[in-house]
Amino acid sequence: MKSLNDTVKLNNGIAMPGFGLGVWKVKDGEEVIHSVLSALRAGYKMIDTAAIYRNEGGVGEALRRSGVHRDDVFITTKVWNADQGYESTLAAFETSTKKLGIETVDLYLIHWPKAGKYKETWKAMEKLYKDGRVRAIGVCNFHKHHLEDLLQDAEIKPAVDQIELHPLLTQVPLRNYCYKQAIAIEAYSPLGSGGLINHPTLNEIGKKYGKTSAQVMLRWDVENEIITIPRSTQEAHIISNADIFDFALSPEDIDKIDALNADQRFGADPDHFDF
């Protein structure tokens, strides 16, 4: 990736922007509208929302207000756990598209690997894909064993696995597995949900390049060919987070960041979640 306009080719040939805005915890209405409009003005080409974020309405409103052509922005949303199952996923998809005010979703994801349900959900995702309602389908929070299980019955391979990934959770084994399977990795909580902004090593590396710790983390994603979706509600942060295409981390600094891995999560472990 050399700029915000660059894309990653998914396993079905669809071009997905490698960098986007996440909107978890961003309030529906003016707050999310402001975040999305700021991102689109700054040149972002992708927005990551979910039914459970309860802000798809505001995301859709911002898309309309922005005047950006629908084809120039990539929209991801997700089916929530309570809606998993065949018919309920199809219904949840209709609700999401109505709220977003769009006909077609660029990427539709299963939010969590709900035991006993995700295979049925996947069948509905495959139908939406075959019907042309979604341009790509994928999963979130799937460990290798969840993917292996899904792939036993899947007709269509997931295009993306969106997982928690940042310098304290580098996910190397899962990245290697997905690389072999041609499943693109997308990093969520790329800034550790904000918890890594004051990390001393990342700040120290940033100083060398005149960059912030956030820019170092996001540049590290880009250099590792990991799709990334930092969240912010502040226009200044939204702009600066994307200002990462004018420097390159040295191999030594990449090694230093890789070495921070502690398999530490800020969110739930997909093997132990109860929602």
Ligand SMILES: NC(=O)c1ccc[n+]([C@@H]2O[C@H](COP(=O)([O-])OP(=O)(O)OC[C@H]3O[C@@H](n4cnc5c(N)ncnc54)[C@H](OP(=O)(O)O)[C@@H]3O)[C@@H](O)[C@H]2O)c1
């Ligand atoms: N699939 C899943 O299960 C899942 C789970 C979690 C997240 N996600 C997705 O991934 C996205 C990103 O993850 P995340 O929301 O957990 O958090 P994140 O992007 O890792 O971090 C966001 C936090 O960092 C702060 N921040 C951002 N840029 C900053 C900067 N330049 N300087 C200082 N602080 C900065 C933000 O505060 P300010 O607003 O003040 O800038 C916010 O508190 C989510 O929004 C969502 O779309 C998906």
